[in-house]
Each structure stands twice: as C-alpha cells, then as structure tokens.
Amino acid sequence: MADIAVAGTPGRRGAYGSISRDRRWAMRWSYFFLALFAIFFLMPPFYMLITSLKSSAEISAAQNPWWVFGPTLENYVALLGKNEFLIFFRNSALVSICVVTITMLISVTAAFALARMKFWGSATLATGVFLTYLIPDTLLFIPLFKMFAFVRDTTGIELMNHWWTLIIIYPTLTVPFATWIMIGYFASIPKELDEAALIDGASWMQTLTKIFIPVALPGIIAATIFSFTVSWAQFLYPMAFTTSTNELVLPVGIVTTLIKGDVFNWGQIMTGALLGAAPPLIIYAFLMDYYIAGLTAGATKG
Amino acid sequence: MADIAAPNAAVLAGDRRTGLHKLMQRKSTIAFLMALPLILLIGILVLYPACYAIWLAMLNKSMTKFVGLGNFQFLFKRDTFWDVVFQSCLFAITAVIFKAIIGFVVAHFVHNIPSKGQRKWRGMLLVPWVIPPAMSTLAWLWLFDPAYSAFNWILAHFGIGPVPWLGETGWARFSVILVNIWAGAPFFMIMYLAALKSVPEQLYEAAAIDGAAWWQRIWYVTLPMMRNIIAITALFSLIVTFANFDIVRVLTNGGPLTSTQLFGTWGFKLGIESGDIPLGSCVVLFMVPILAVAASVILRDINKRGSEV
Numbered sequence: 001m002a003d004i005a006v007a008g009t010p011g012r013r014g015a016y017g018s019i020s021r022d023r024r025w026a027m028r029w030s031y032f033f034l035a036l037f038a039i040f041f042l043m044p045p046f047y048m049l050i051t052s053l054k055s056s057a058e059i060s061a062a063q064n065p066w067w068v069f070g071p072t073l074e075n076y077v078a079l080l081g082k083n084e085f086l087i088f089f090r091n092s093a094l095v096s097i098c099v100v101t102i103t104m105l106i107s108v109t110a111a112f113a114l115a116r117m118k119f120w121g122s123a124t125l126a127t128g129v130f131l132t133y134l135i136p137d138t139l140l141f142i143p144l145f146k147m148f149a150f151v152r153d154t155t156g157i158e159l160m161n162h163w164w165t166l167i168i169i170y171p172t173l174t175v176p177f178a179t180w181i182m183i184g185y186f187a188s189i190p191k192e193l194d195e196a197a198l199i200d201g202a203s204w205m206q207t208l209t210k211i212f213i214p215v216a217l218p219g220i221i222a223a224t225i226f227s228f229t230v231s232w233a234q235f236l237y238p239m240a241f242t243t244s245t246n247e248l249v250l251p252v253g254i255v256t257t258l259i260k261g262d263v264f265n266w267g268q269i270m271t272g273a274l275l276g277a278a279p280p281l282i283i284y285a286f287l288m289d290y291y292i293a294g295l296t297a298g299a300t301k302g
Numbered sequence: 303m304a305d306i307a308a309p310n311a312a313v314l315a316g317d318r319r320t321g322l323h324k325l326m327q328r329k330s331t332i333a334f335l336m337a338l339p340l341i342l343l344i345g346i347l348v349l350y351p352a353c354y355a356i357w358l359a360m361l362n363k364s365m366t367k368f369v370g371l372g373n374f375q376f377l378f379k380r381d382t383f384w385d386v387v388f389q390s391c392l393f394a395i396t397a398v399i400f401k402a403i404i405g406f407v408v409a410h411f412v413h414n415i416p417s418k419g420q421r422k423w424r425g426m427l428l429v430p431w432v433i434p435p436a437m438s439t440l441a442w443l444w445l446f447d448p449a450y451s452a453f454n455w456i457l458a459h460f461g462i463g464p465v466p467w468l469g470e471t472g473w474a475r476f477s478v479i480l481v482n483i484w485a486g487a488p489f490f491m492i493m494y495l496a497a498l499k500s501v502p503e504q505l506y507e508a509a510a511i512d513g514a515a516w517w518q519r520i521w522y523v524t525l526p527m528m529r530n531i532i533a534i535t536a537l538f539s540l541i542v543t544f545a546n547f548d549i550v551r552v553l554t555n556g557g558p559l560t561s562t563q564l565f566g567t568w569g570f571k572l573g574i575e576s577g578d579i580p581l582g583s584c585v586v587l588f589m590v591p592i593l594a595v596a597a598s599v600i601l602r603d604i605n606k607r608g609s610e611v
Contacts, residue, residue: 136545233434
C-alpha cells in the first residue's frame with residue numbers, strides 16, 4: 001500500500017513538471033519564431049528607413065547595404081523642398097479627408113436606417129452592400145474611364161485628370177465596408193435604448209445623433225481609420241485617371257515622377273515611400289486597437 | 303354647386319398634403335431617404351459600371367460596332383491570354399495558401415506567449431498590412447534591385463551567386479508572390495488570432511485530459527472551431543489577391559515580357575495604355591466567375607449566421 005502511494009506521488013509530480021517544462025519550451029520556441037517572423041515582416045520598412053538616410057554616393061558604394069555609415073538628411077531636405085512632392089502630399093491629404101467625411105456621412109446614416117428602421121428591401125440591401133465590397137477596383141476602372149468620357153461629351157465637365165475626381169470615386173471603395181462595420185455595431189446596441197428615446201419623443205435623427213453615434217463611437221473610429229487608410233493607399237484609380245504632375249496623389253506621384261527612365265534615385269524614392277507610408281502608420285501607432293477592431297469586425301460581427 | 307365644390311377641393315388638397323406629410327413621417331420612408339445616398343452611390347458608381355463593362359466588352363476597338371463575343375474569341379486564340387489565366391491562378395492560389403499557413407502559425411505563436419506581450423508583438427507584425435502596398439512594394443523593388451540587391455549581398459556571403467529576382471520568369475513570379483504573402487499574411491494573423499481567442503479554453507483542457515498531443519489539439523479542436531473564419535478569410539483574400547494591381551504594377555509591370563501579368567494589370571495595359579477599352583474590359587471580366595463563386599460561398603455563410611442569431 002505505502003509502496004504504491006510513494007511510487008505514485010513522484011510519478012505524478014514528474015508528469016506535472018514535464019508539462020510546465022513543455023510549456024516553457026513552447027514559449028521559448030514561440031518567441032524565437034516570432035522574432036524570425038518579425039524580422040521578415042519589418043525588414044522592408046527598416047530598409048526603407050536606412051536607405052532614406054544614405055547619400056547617393058553611399059548607396060552606390062560596394063559596402064554593407066544594411067548599415068548607414070554616414071547618416072544624412074539630404075534626401076528629406078531635397079524631397080520636402082520639391083514643389084511637386086508637396087503638391088502630391090496636399091492632394092492626397094485633401095482627397096483622403098474629403099473621402100472620409102463623405103464616407104462617414106453616407107455610411108452612418110445608411111447603416112442606421114438598415115440596422116434599425118427596416119424598410120422594404122432593407123435586408124437585401126444590407127447583404128448587397130457587403131457584396132459590392134467584394135467587387136474589386138480592377139473590374140471597374142475601365143467602364144469608369146469610359147463613363148468619364150461620356151460625361152465630358154454630354155455636359156462638358158472634364159472629370160479626367162483632376163485630383164477631385166478621386167473624391168467622387170473613392171467612396172465606392174470605402175462606403176460599403178464602412179456601412180457593413182456600422183451595421184454590425186448598431187445591431188449590437190440594445191433595442192431598449194432607442195425605444196426609450198422614441199417614447200421620450202426623440203425624432204429618428206435625434207436618436208441617431210444623441211444615442212447611436214456616442215454609443216457606437218469605437219465603430220465609428222474604426223470605420224474612419226479604415227476609410228482613411230484605403231483612400232490614402234489607393235493606387236489604381238489615380239494611376240488610370242490622373243496624369244499631369246499637379247493632379248497626382250502621393251503613391252502614384254512617387255512611383256511615376258521619382259523614377260525617370262532608367263535613372264533611379266533610390267535615396268529619394270525610399271524617403272518618399274517612407275513619408276507616404278507615414279500617415280497611416282502614425283494613425284495605426286496611436287489607434288491600433290480601433291484599427292484591429294475594424295479589421296476583424298467584418299468577420300466577427302454581422 | 304361651386305360653394306360645395308370649393309370646400310371639397312380644399313378638403314381634398316388638405317388630405318393630400320397630410321397624406322404626403324404622413325408618408326414623409328413614416329418610418330420606412332425616412333429610412334429609405336437615409337439610405338438613398340448609399341443606394342445612389344452603389345447604383346451609379348458600382349453596379350452600372352459593372353454592367354457597362356459587359357456591354358463594352360462586346361464592342362469593336364473603336365467602339366462603333368457591336369461585335370458580340372468577337373473579343374472573347376480573339377482572346378481565346380492568343381497565347382498571352384492563357385498565360386495570364388495561368389499566372390493569375392498560380393499567383394492567387396499560391397499566395398493565399400501561404401498567407402493562410404503563415405497567418406495560422408504566427409497567430410498560434412502570438413497566442414502562446416503571455417497576454418501581456420501579445421499586444422506589442424501583434425502591433426509589430428501587422429505593420430506590412432498598414433503600409434500602402436504601392437509604397438512597401440517600392441522597398442521590395444529596391445531590395446530586389448539587379449545591381450544593388452541587398453538580398454544578393456547577403457547571399458553572396460554564402461557563396462550563392464546573384465539571383466535575378468525580377469529578371470527571370472520563375473524568379474519574377476516567386477518574387478511577386480513573396481511580396482504579396484508579406485503584405486497579406488498579417489491580415490490572416492489578426493483574423494486567426496481573434497478566432498483563437500474565441501475558442502473556449504475548456505475544450506483544450508478536455509483534450510489535454512484525454513491525452514491529446516499538440517497536433518491533435520490543433521486538428522480536432524482548433525481547426526473545427528475556426529473553420530468558418532478560415533474559410534471566410536481565405537475566400538476574401540482570394541478575391542483581393544486575384545484582383546491585385548499595385549504590387550505587380552510596381553514590382554515587375556508584368557515583365558519579363560508578360561510572365562507576371564495578372565488580369566488586372568493586363569487589362570490596364572490593354573485598356574488604358576494601349577487604348578483598346580473593349581479588349582481591356584473583356585480581360586478584366588474574366589475575374590467575375592471566381593468572384594461570383596467566392597462571393598456566393600461567403601454570402602451563404604453570412605445568411606447562415608444571420609439565421610443562427
């Protein structure tokens with residue numbers, strides 16, 4: 001009896017010990033592989049940064065490309081002193097801000113109507129909104145191109161080669177998903193809340209602005225960040241619809257004007273790319289949790 | 303007579319006004335008006351162009367004559383078209399599979415470490431997804447540069463000769479897919495991480511009591527619980543990858559020759575740069591079958607979940 005009990009206890013303790021040892025090893029391996037993946041994921045932005053700090057002489061010198069031997073800000077000075085770069089930045093900022101405003105106005109009101117007020121066909125419309133999000137820009141740019149020509153021929157309004165045209169088309173990329181996120185958030189607000197407001201005599205608009213928008217603020221922030229990131233990063237539409245230097249937005253401007261023929265000024269290109277990536281990165285750094293909530297909202301809600 | 307008619311008309315008019323007023327006050331009317339901008343936007347700038355693309359695809363080059371399926375016939379006879387079909391499928395399927403695997407693995411590693419540090423790692427690993435793809439692809443273009451490639455500099459230390467990252471068909475396809483995986487895997491990671499968090503801990507405890515090894519826990523607990531998210535994320539990414547434009551455009555511009563062209567980039571080349579709008583929209587329309595299949599599966603899932611709630 002005693003023999004068995006004694007033999008049993010250390011055995012069991014040994015088993016526990018091995019589990020916690022397993023856990024510890026699993027954790028160590030996790031950190032190791034996470035570090036490897038982090039190197040893989042962060043290498044291009046890191047390389048952007050170090051190249052942007054090099055002079056042209058250092059870039060073409062035959063030495064370790066992964067290190068900066070003589071850090072300099074000359075690329076930043078040269079680029080920020082360029083008029084065209086500032087124009088790209090201004091265009092991008094204006095387009096993004098306008099698109100975000102339009103997107104939020106359209107999608108918040110529409111999502112409220114679809115989530116709470118139900119009308120004939122509203123359920124179908126909600127699904128349809130999500131499906132339009134799946135129609136890619138690569139499918140639409142050619143017919144849009146032709147439609148712009150048609151608008152010019154009939155009304156005389158030239159939509160081609162103007163940065164403000166992008167304000168009209170970008171909402172097609174942002175509104176469906178923003179609406180979808182907002183429907184999810186609005187649907188999660190308890191019915192009692194707006195019923196109480198309606199009984200107290202609030203109009204639908206008041207219910208939306210006084211109750212739904214404050215309660216669903218995290219969702220609104222997530223949708224705003226999403227719209228901003230999408231409109232800042234959009235590449236195909238400005239590539240297809242704008243050509244002259246004054247009308248370009250940042251991503252297209254950097255890709256088309258800094259690369260002249262076969263001459264690559266890599267220091268400036270990397271600086272431009274880094275500055276072009278900075279606004280979304282800064283927003284992400286400060287509002288990461290909202291950003292991630294917005295990303296996962298499409299799948300976990302709805 | 304006139305006396306009687308006049309009040310009547312007044313009553314009628316009043317009725318109609320209140321009728322209209324009532325209609326405007328009705329909940330469904332207000333709701334419809336609130337959704338109207340959305341409906342107009344989608345109708346004019348998404349649905350109409352999508353249908354217009356089909357019409358455009360059936361015109362001749364100068365868009366003066368209806369040629370029916372002539373453009374499609376013309377495309378089917380061109381070898382380049384079949385190359386593009388092959389490349390698009392290869393690109394999208396390979397990239398999505400690797401994105402899913404890497405996302406799944408990394409999500410597990412992040413899930414394994416103490417929750418205190420998770421936020422930091424997650425934040426770091428999502429950076430590729432946040433940078434505009436056109437900008438990050440420029441960094442890759444520079445890393446792949448034929449003369450100053452920083453990768454080749456490292457490889458040279460191991461005695462591996464200069465790799466023509468973007469110069470040869472095979473390598474160019476590899477590089478384009480690699481960049482796409484790099485940019486897209488973090489999205490999978492975030493989605494799978496969110497799904498992992500929602501798997502009840504008791505299931506793992508039960509599995510551990512039953513003596514399940516780690517791979518059995520993944521196979522019998524994690525994967526069935528995450529099946530939905532895995533499918534939705536993969537299908538969603540398949541659509542986006544299939545319709546990719548910026549990465550290929552910046553990295554190889556379809557080259558060498560046409561060996562990395564996708565539907566989107568080739569459609570751009572034909573439709574905008576060569577000015578053959580009908581042929582371009584014809585090429586681009588070939589994305590629709592894949593989109594339709596993926597969309598219908600996603601839709602079924604959404605409806606299923608909708609009825610569960």
